[in-house]
Amino acid sequence: MRHRPLFIGHGLTDIDVPAPTTLAFAEALTAGRxxxxxxxxxxxxxxxxAESLPDVLPFVNSLF
Structure with a gap:
């Protein structure tokens, strides 16, 4: 079990990693508590x- 949260930032129009795949992964993690x-x-x-940086930096800082 993870002791720290995982940050997942995903672009809805991403064609390299389709959003439904990431959303299902996040849902599975959440279901596994x-x-x-x-x-x-x-x-x-x-x-x-680029767009996630304003969210990532405070997230990482909150881990320390």
Whole structure:
């Protein structure tokens, strides 16, 4: 069991990793009582990286 949450940031228009795959993965983790922070962005695979930075940095800082 994870002691720290997992951050998943995903672009809804991602064609490299389709959103339904990631959403199902996050749902399976949650069903297994694993802490997950899921954020979705209205962008593609590369855009999700850039758009997630304002959410990722505070998330990582909260772990320390």
């Amino acid at each position: 694993q802490p997950v922070a899921l954020k979705v962005y209205d962008t593609d695979h590369s855009g999700a990286f």
